[in-house]
Amino acid sequence: MMLAERNISYNSLLSYKRDLLDFQNFLQKNKLSEFNIVAENIRDWIEYLSQNNLTARSINRKISTIKGYYEFLISENHIKYNPTLMVELPKYKTKLPKILSIDEVKTLLNYCDHNKTASSIRLKAMVYLLYASGLRVSELITIKITDILINQSSDTIRKKERMTVINEKTIQTITEYLPIRNNFINKKNIKSATYLFPSISNEGHMTRQNFAILLKQIAIKAGLNPENISPHLLRHSFASHLLEGGANLRVIQELLGHADISTTQIYTHVQINHLKKAMTHHPLYNNNPTE
Template structure:
């Protein structure tokens, strides 16, 4: 497959895809390249039968339907690129049947569980816990992706010269470099201000890169890593008396969206706050809300309560 690098350059330049997506594209295409070498077929001679054979191979190797669909989607984009550049005349992916899968509903925490987690760390003097508390407050108040949270820079979060002031709204770049505004509540602002007072403790002796990031650390990236934040969050859940298997950065983001919907927020507003490019991605929260309504009906409607029937 001789046009992979060209395709990746196009995707980066014209579509502005994120680095992780670019890595995923390259991995998918290299996997397919290995398959073509095994069946001794050139990329421009691939047929729909070849694609179906590849899908069957992936399935037999235990690859989940969702992952298979992603890999085939990458191939579809790749062959569309080949057509646009006049390297190929048709897309062999278009008429294949993809494996079916059900969208897994996102896990969410209850409002009471969120309060338990937040209140547990609200009154503490440990600088590590003050930082963690600020991060938990911020992600639940804004619905930030964990990658967006950890890569926030000091200039994103504060304004002013000698006396730094935490912003109540700021811009963040999401997937594909798409920029959106984030607004935080007063409680989150207070937690972030408390962290800002001791932030220098995490910057001493660190590189200039670490000083640039708001949640700086000694990691090679200069900021707290996704893995470290997830581990600290699990520890916080245990100490708060919560089930750690139901507490993660992604669950906090899901909880933010679900609780907004329960409170009556418009789905389009939630879409904008989450940074979803397609409303269909946001609509999964309506299914969560439907399940919540069904459970409420079953528990409280007089004709649903067996002892009254």
């Protein structure tokens, strides 16, 4: 399916692989070939998945994977018809991502700015970089020192097939952190020295779990609700705040590394939700206009 050529996260690749294997197993059980099935066979698979208690959201994701697979087969001239195109997908209510307000992000960043221990300086660099770039947390913790390019012509991060530009303030936090970076390197793990955020963990870098815990700890100290703070929520906030500021949706898609624009479009719904809440303050909202 040539997923490696697309901007897909490792976890997404695993999900797509499972989807394809599930589909192949269904075809084998029913003595069907992937090269000559029709829309009715796809509907049968949807029914089979539903009977196995899969949610509508999960079924839609699997069908999306199979649709992409058949598009690939068509591009390689193996088949001429995509059987998924005539199939109606199960309906489900889209769950909108939670985001932090800009003021909440500022509160978090301001707290980070006023702590000068080595661990705090490292955490500050990670928080600034995550919010400034919209990286996935898996990408953030595994950034290599060679992925960061800071020079007069380009301040960027290289991850997978995309590049992300970072702002001056974030560059300052990374520059402040770099002199103490060696303090965190796991001397027993040769790979540890290659990471921007090394640690004594077995992986050699800051772990996803530890970063999430540290983030909640500073949220508490900053007076924020730790239940509303997570690495992924900062990524959501990055995208939503860009859209709110007038950024083009296609640009946001590229920055987030979404393969499909429909994944990015969910942030437009978040903005509509915020606009609806803002409109509750309008005099006409309760049919009680001011004179």
